[in-house]
Amino acid sequence: MKREIDRSLVSGSMAMLVMKLLEGGDKYGYEMTEELRRRSDDTFHLKAGTLYPLLHSLEEKGLVEAYEREAAAGKPRRYYHLTGRGRLALSEKEETWEAYSRAVYRVLKGVECSAGA
Amino acid sequence: MKREIDRSLVSGSMAMLVMKLLEGGDKYGYEMTEELRRRSDDTFHLKAGTLYPLLHSLEEKGLVEAYEREAAAGKPRRYYHLTGRGRLALSEKEETWEAYSRAVYRVLKGVECSAGA
């Protein structure tokens, strides 16, 4: 079931979603793409070309920390850990998201704010 | 009250919101920025530099039609009308938006899909 989402609507929230995944425990990149796809019910297809630069930029900002660990087989994995500042940034982004989606809802459903319409 | 939203989260849905405004009747550009600000409870500050190019592109795609009308005073106003194709595109965008925000909700709230977590 491929419910591919219009890319123009998907912008901006990937950093929040990735950090949200890390809230539940340290993870490596490839794992995140899989988990995001599963948890979003196949809605988000986070690409490698998006994810890895995103993780690097989060690391630069001190929102995540990385460490390498060998896997049972294959290439060693680069795990990411959400820092304290990362948790703070995440909760801010969540608040922002909720305000944003509430506002969209208000416009779409025609809810007027105190002015009865 | 200035609840300015992080721009990186606001991307992508402006075309939908603008068409939604036009669903309630023909409007001119400046009017839309005011109404969007009001209907979103001061969350969306749609700028002229965003709106007018957006309206032009919607017109090119045949989703809206424009006509000029003189105002009681000041510059003549350019009204926009949502076409049939525009209404169709709008309802698609609304569906897309709802699927997207539902998916974000699922990730944020940790709702697993049938796999009990």
Add this chain to the structure above:
DNA sequence: TGACATATATAGGCGACCGATATATAATCC
């Protein structure tokens, strides 16, 4: 006269995200 609100318009730029491509390792299949 000069500031401000109304009203539309474009150029230039920034940043998010993706496609294409490259890399290395291991398993599977023929």
Add this chain to the structure above:
DNA sequence: GGATTATATATCGGTCGCCTATATATGTCA
């Protein structure tokens, strides 16, 4: 043995959404 696929990370170049800055013209009010 060779080809393909899955795992795993990485970068470059490009597209596209939105904004800042700027320009334009008109009317009002101090």
